[in-house]
Amino acid sequence: xxxxxxxxxxxxxxxxxxxxxxxxxxxxxxxxxxxxxxxxxxxxxxxxxxxxxxxxxxxxxxxxxxxxxxxxxxxxxxxxxxxxxxxxxxxxxxxxxxxxxxxxxxxxxxxxxxxxxxxxxxxxxxxxxxxxxxxxxxxxxxxxxxxxxxxxxxxxxxxxxxxxxxxxxxxxxxxxxxxxxxxxxxxxxxxxxxxxxxxxxxxxxxxxxxxxxxxxxxxxxxxxxxxxxxxxxxxxxxxxxxxxxxxxxxxxxxxxxxxxxxxxxxxxxxxxxxxxxxxxxxxxxxxxxxxxxxxxxxxxxxxxxxxxxxxxxxxxxxxxxxxxxxxxxxxxxxxxxxxxxxxxxxxxxxxxx
Amino acid sequence: xxxxxxxxxxxxxxxxxxxxxxxxxxxxxxxxxxxxxxxxxxxxxxxxxxxxxxxxxxxxxxxxxxxxxxxxxxxxxxxxxxxxxxxxxxxxxxxxxxxxxxxxxxxxxxxxxxxxxxxxxxxxxxxxxxxxxxxxxxxxxxxxxxxxxxxxxxxxxxxxxxxxxxxxxxxxxxxxxxxxxxxxxxxxxxxxxxxxxxxxxxxxxxxxxxxxxxxxxxxxxxxxxxxxxxxxxxxxxxxxxxxxxxxxxxxxxxxxxxxxxxxxxxxxxxxxxxxx
Numbered sequence: 045x046x047x048x049x050x051x052x053x054x055x056x057x058x059x060x061x062x063x064x065x066x067x068x069x070x071x072x073x074x075x076x077x078x079x080x081x082x083x084x085x086x087x088x089x090x091x092x093x094x095x096x097x098x099x100x101x102x103x104x105x106x107x108x109x110x111x112x113x114x115x116x117x118x119x120x121x122x123x124x125x126x127x128x129x130x131x132x133x134x135x136x137x138x139x140x141x142x143x144x145x146x147x148x149x150x151x152x153x154x155x156x157x158x159x160x161x162x163x164x165x166x167x168x169x170x171x172x173x174x175x176x177x178x179x180x181x182x183x184x185x186x187x188x189x190x191x192x193x194x195x196x197x198x199x200x201x202x203x204x205x206x207x208x209x210x211x212x213x214x215x216x217x218x219x220x221x222x223x224x225x226x227x228x229x230x231x232x233x234x235x236x237x238x239x240x241x242x243x244x245x246x247x248x249x250x251x252x253x254x255x256x257x258x259x260x261x262x263x264x265x266x267x268x269x270x271x272x273x274x275x276x277x278x279x280x281x282x283x284x285x286x287x288x289x290x291x292x293x294x295x296x297x298x299x300x301x302x303x304x305x306x307x308x309x310x311x312x313x314x315x316x317x318x319x320x321x322x323x324x325x326x327x328x329x330x331x332x333x334x335x336x337x338x339x340x341x342x343x344x345x346x347x348x349x350x351x352x353x354x355x356x357x358x359x360x361x362x363x364x365x366x367x368x369x370x371x372x373x374x375x376x377x378x379x380x381x382x383x384x385x386x387x388x389x390x391x392x393x394x395x396x397x
Numbered sequence: 398x399x400x401x402x403x404x405x406x407x408x409x410x411x412x413x414x415x416x417x418x419x420x421x422x423x424x425x426x427x428x429x430x431x432x433x434x435x436x437x438x439x440x441x442x443x444x445x446x447x448x449x450x451x452x453x454x455x456x457x458x459x460x461x462x463x464x465x466x467x468x469x470x471x472x473x474x475x476x477x478x479x480x481x482x483x484x485x486x487x488x489x490x491x492x493x494x495x496x497x498x499x500x501x502x503x504x505x506x507x508x509x510x511x512x513x514x515x516x517x518x519x520x521x522x523x524x525x526x527x528x529x530x531x532x533x534x535x536x537x538x539x540x541x542x543x544x545x546x547x548x549x550x551x552x553x554x555x556x557x558x559x560x561x562x563x564x565x566x567x568x569x570x571x572x573x574x575x576x577x578x579x580x581x582x583x584x585x586x587x588x589x590x591x592x593x594x595x596x597x598x599x600x601x602x603x604x605x606x607x608x609x610x611x612x613x614x615x616x617x618x619x620x621x622x623x624x625x626x627x628x629x630x631x632x633x634x635x636x637x638x639x640x641x642x643x644x645x646x647x648x649x650x651x652x653x654x655x656x657x658x659x660x661x662x663x664x665x666x667x668x669x670x671x672x673x
Contacts, residue, residue: 117637118638121635121638125640147638253540256622271516387447389625390447393454393625394623395450395454
């Protein structure tokens with residue numbers, strides 16, 4: 045009787061243990077309930093990511109992806125302070141990776157899961173570059189029908205191209221452009237001569253009006269309305285605008301290459317799944333699909349062999365464009381960002397001496 | 398019941414209603430200041446100097462924008478209210494309704510309207526250029542002028558309503574007296590309308606200043622390179638995760654409109670005393 049009781053007790057316990065294991069496997073999730081929240085920038089870019097990354101990843105892993113927007117960066121610091129996070133993976137800009145990572149707002153990246161052939165500098169302790177874009181000189185082709193292949197010297201030439209200038213509200217863009225306009229060769233750009241760059245920026249300010257932008261859609265708007273004659277812009281935005289029939293033109297000549305990054309907030313609930321997703325998006329095939337949907341270049345070198353010549357020509361970091369563009373030195377920026385940001389603020393307020 | 402015992406019964410109520418919020422407010426103001434002092438202690442002297450220069454410049458620019466816009470909105474609304482007061486009732490109501498319509502239109506839409514109206518290819522610039530007054534388009538947008546223009550247009554509708562109410566509250570017996578004494582319209586305006594509505598205009602200026610001082614969207618959407626205001630700087634600090642700095646700067650910045658409000662309220666009381 046006692047033996048029967050013991051057997052039935054063991055059987056009941058085994059059933060309970062089985063149920064618990066099913067309910068909490070693995071890492072507290074049943075296989076079908078695994079899901080992550082991914083934040084990005086919306087518009088044509090997120091649509092392209094959906095086709096290239098989200099849908100194929102969900103089909104392959106049966107994991108669910110809930111899409112959201114990349115929040116204001118201040119909110120990510122709030123998540124850090126409050127011990128929460130409303131998203132698992134976020135698409136962010138370079139400066140944020142270098143700024144927020146050391147402050148503890150981002151989770152470390154597990155390099156072991158990533159593909160091997162990623163471009164140099166594309167993996168850091170707190171972020172992985174998911175695609176490359178360029179900051180280029182853009183103009184309204186109706187205003188300057190004969191203009192072509194413009195560079196930063198042309199951008200500073202207010203006699204030849206009269207009118208206000210649109211400039212991204214980011215010290216990296218302003219300083220790099222200023223130095224190249226002042227004759228510094230792209231290969232000698234880093235380390236930046238900051239004083240010289242600010243002097244050149246003053247020269248532009250004294251010769252025309254400068255309008256700063258921080259949202260990617262703004263330069264398109266400014267050029268379309270004739271508020272500015274020339275503007276810095278992201279190549280994908282100008283490509284889209286041209287696709288929609290707007291008379292805008294751009295040049296990769298001396299364009300500065302930058303990346304968009306995947307990061308995981310420090311308190312993200314699903315870090316392992318997030319890394320799985322990030323690794324998937326960096327596969328050559330995923331990178332090729334993204335480049336075909338929006339002209340943002342791959343960071344996995346193997347993807348180039350999957351793209352035809354015509355498609356790769358539109359990408360900032362394609363082998364055809366690499367000799368005309370400048371790669372931003374993000375290590376240098378990580379060391380100098382704080383000091384230069386303050387100086388940039390002073391310059392904006394005309395406090396520079 | 399004895400007044401003392403009445404007060405005695407209300408003591409817990411008074412404590413909860415006034416003392417608790419006051420303590421919370423004091424703690425709310427003190428916390429960011431302490432955080433800020435600790436934050437400042439971590440910076441080197443060059444950084445402190447740079448920060449002080451930036452903050453001083455931003456504060457002075459914000460005060461200038463708020464003062465210009467508050468002044469423009471208050472004076473325009475005051476003139477408008479006095480002007481429509483002498484009109485017949487249907488016309489006055491029609492003009493008042495038109496002036497209030499912008500209140501129900503979303504601010505972003507109104508700002509976009511300003512972009513179209515005052516943009517380089519907008520009707521205002523087209524009219525100015527075709528009249529030969531200017532050769533090139535005037536930079537009304539993305540400039541200090543744009544910031545003031547947007548702030549004024551934002552403050553104006555409510556200001557018009559406010560001043561209209563003030564003008565309507567002037568005792569009609571005063572107008573009757575002025576009329577019976579044979580005062581001209583100008584003399585009535587000078588001796589009755591303006592002094593009677595001056596305290597309201599003063600209060601409106603203080604409110605408009607506080608609103609203009611603290612608004613984010615107008616300077617962000619229509620401001621130029623140098624037109625960084627207090628809230629734009631605070632927003633930027635928060636984006637960079639410098640919340641301690643943002644908090645104490647915000648606390649210090651709050652002192653300006655509060656001080657102005659206290660001073661103008663005192664002046665208003667004196668003006669009211671003189672009227673009575």
